Amino acid sequence: MITATDLELRAGARILLQPTSFRVQPGDRIGLVGRNGAGKTTTLKVLAGETLPHGGTLTAAGPIGYLPQDPRTGDLEQRAGDRVLSARGLDAILHELTAVGNRLAEEHTDDGLVRRYGQLEERFSSLGGYAAEAEAARICSHLGLPDRVLDQAVGTLSGGQRRRIELARILFADSAGEPTTLLLDEPTNHLDADSIGWLRDFLKGHRGGLIVISHDVDLLAAVVNKVWYLDANRSALDAYNVGWATYLKQREADERRRTRERANAERKIDSLKGQADKMRAKATKAKAAQQMLRRAEALNAGLAEVRAHDKVAKLRFPDPAPCGRTPLTAEGLSKSYGSLEVFSGVDLAIDRGTRVVVLGLNGAGKTTLLRLLAGTERSDTGSVVPGHGLRLGYYAQEHETLDTERTVLENMRSAAPDPADLQLRSVLGAFLFSGDDVQKPAGVLSGGEKTRLALAMLVTSAANVLLLDEPTNNLDPASREQVLDALRHYSGAIVLVTHDEGAVEALDPDKVILLPDGVEDTWSADLADLVVLA
Template sequence: MITATDLEVRAGVRTLLSAPGPALRVQAGDRIGLVGRNGAGKTTTLRILAGEGEPYAGSVTRTGELGYLPQDPKEGDLDVLAKDRVLSARGLDSLLRKMEKQQALMAEVADDERLDKAVRKYGELEERFASLGGYEAESEAARISNSLGLPDRILAQPLRTLSGGQRRRVELARILFAASDGSGGRSGTTLLLDEPTNHLDADSITWLRGFLQNHEGGLIVISHDVELLADVVNRVWFLDAVRGEADVYNMGWKKYLDARATDEQRRRRERANAEKKASALRAQAAKMGAKATKAVAAQNMVKRADKLLANLDEERVSDRVAHIRFPEPAPCGKTPLMASNLTKVYGSLEIFTGVDLAIDRGSRVVVLGLNGAGKTTLLRILAGTEKSDSGGLEPGHGLRIGYFAQEHDTLDDMASVWENVRHAAPDTPEQELRSLLGAFMFTGPQLEQPAGTLSGGEKTRLALAGLVSSAANVLLLDEPTNNLDPISREQVLEALRSYKGAVVLVTHDPGAAEALSPERVILLPDGTEDHWSQDYLDLITLA
């Protein structure tokens, strides 16, 4: 259970949430949808509730087990096998390694006394292993992982060899395994999940909905997946970015939508009535103020008018929209980027081999492949942030690359919003950059906010702002619509439609591929090139 009392959340000097009064509580059986527009403070609030950050004011108490999935999971030991990472949620990974060590010792020792000691030690470990679910739990971990699109061949690989999306699914599997008692997710663990459907295919999302519906512990979920919210949540916390407050709705998603619309209509009526009364009071005060004998009464009327307006909620303005337009491409030759015989190997695992490609001026290419086929790795190599094991790049005349990284690797989390975009465009005049950031909804004190404190959607907008300032003629885009609300996503899709430069796109979003109107597709891991057809659209959600 989690209880937050008098919680105040800030990002830099911005107050995101001020929740005095009744505590925000998460109890067993509560399945809460944490919603609000991008930048309202959902991710920051969830991080604080999970104990990964401190509130500016107020307190958070936690009892029982917690499972927290951040948007950008922390990098741990990348040499660990994916299977062991999942099993570590219950400490089974270390127990299995100790049992294997004792088995090897029992096979080696000839001395009876040492053998007896090894057998006793093995028995103790096996008893503890059984108390934690034993081999049934190991099968359960595999079942959960498989349901999230992590087959056994992926589980047998070190995390280092997996894509960012696969590593995130490993973390989700680990959290759900910790929360499950073998009967479909029925345990008292409180789950805090930030965009859990990112990088999941349709079948995995369907399975996840069922798991969360059956979960008997507490749950707070941030998601742009409306179907998941409609199927799973029974309460909603709406973070109002205008008022900086949390509105609590003790009802399911569909009833919440109606109730919130009713609340907004009520606030508009209250404001209209109060403004009408305040206007009448001020008009009367203006008439009376001319007479010295009625000056005090006139002043009191003005005070009453001010008090009427001061007690009202701030008027809601329409949610601002980022005006995303990719750059006018700098002049370049006919083929600004070529690559030949690109190969990537991790240890004995071959990711892809012998990939050749030529990116012509203004061409539009989609990279497809099953998870783990090396799509993100290929874009990293093309961007120059990772080396291929053979082959190489051949930059053409005038090449200027703009790279959008799936995990926002191009951002410096310790630097401010302003410092990040200034680094991306050091020669651009300051006022031009400020106008650009304003178009991407970064203004005022938020310019000084560290990038690491931004939500996933805000990081996406900041990374895109850096691209726009670059005048790139080849854009390498790795999941550019992740973490975006529907309005911002449509802005990105419109920018893709109108961009005149070359684009190499990796995406799970069929709408992004359709907006790009690609000419070609590159299929990994073989590097086969083909003309685009609608048949490939069905592969997007599986890739």
């Protein structure tokens, strides 16, 4: 359980949340919603104890499981399966059990080793034993993490796989006994359709508290029994103790009510000011006129802000710089991590203006292929060959292209061929970064804000080949539509990795690359079903 008293949140000088009190109790399944940049991710970080609030107090009773947008996986050398088991301390016990068992096989008469083995078995059994280990494997399987992935070091996994390992770890800890308060920031990112369906059922049966940030409307409709709307214009948290469908109706009614209240108040303010102006000319009524003006000012100060139409980034990808007929080719690419071969023998040719979607099951190497093409990672064999006039723009799903130590404006300068600040500020303004926002370090931005900055960097790059890895993740519906519209109208070449069927439809691909085989083929609508499975 979490209790917040007069909680106040800020991002620099900007108030995200006015002092607010609330509780999260067992059985509460809360959807935290609001436009990108409203402060949803910051709120979850504060509730998880990752950062401190500007004001107020927080108390937590019982364990908390926090899934951030960016995976933090500790020891990169740790076996992925052990990372999941570590949620209950099983990994260390299993390792010692194995080590002591191996020594006993050689030293049968060592009474100290026998006692130690018995102690470890007892401790292992108290934590669920081999049944718990099987449960962890079952959770991982449902999240698209087969045994071969669990046997790899965490550092060899893709960003999506690392995030699913963290989600599996949290869910495994939650099923240990004491109800856990789950704080999940976009938990369906990197999950296929089957995994999302399983997660919905798991969360519906969760006995502890839950706050989830998600742009997956189907998940919210199926899981949440309360909705908290973080209103960026009013810096207020509106709590609706109803499910998703009822919330939508109540929210719309509230917006209509606020609009009417503001219109009525504005008419009253105008009337009071008009009366005061007439009365000020007469000395006998000057005091009454002042009272009317004070009343008008009080009404104006207390007028609740009615939400304007939420702004969205006005996104258009750049007019591509001139290039040759085939600006990018790859020959014989292969990549392995240790003994695990991701793919081999991949050949492709990206012609000017062609549109390619990359499909494959999770872990097939889609993100890895884009990293090789972008030059941020080296292939084991083969080569990437730039054609005449190639200018690459790379959008990385984990925002690796952002320098988190540099400001928003400094990141833009690094991407622009002509880094004139006035022009860059204009582009940033279109992406909702204005005033002091451009001086923020990129590391303090929310997931949605990082997405907007990375897309703004693409816009100013004049790229003629765009490599896009899940560009619609972490975006609210209005911003997502802007990205899809930009895909439709861009005239350069695009290589796209996505689980978003709408993104593939907007791309209208010419070709498909199927991994891990690396087969390049003509796109067919028959392949559309593979998008959500990929």
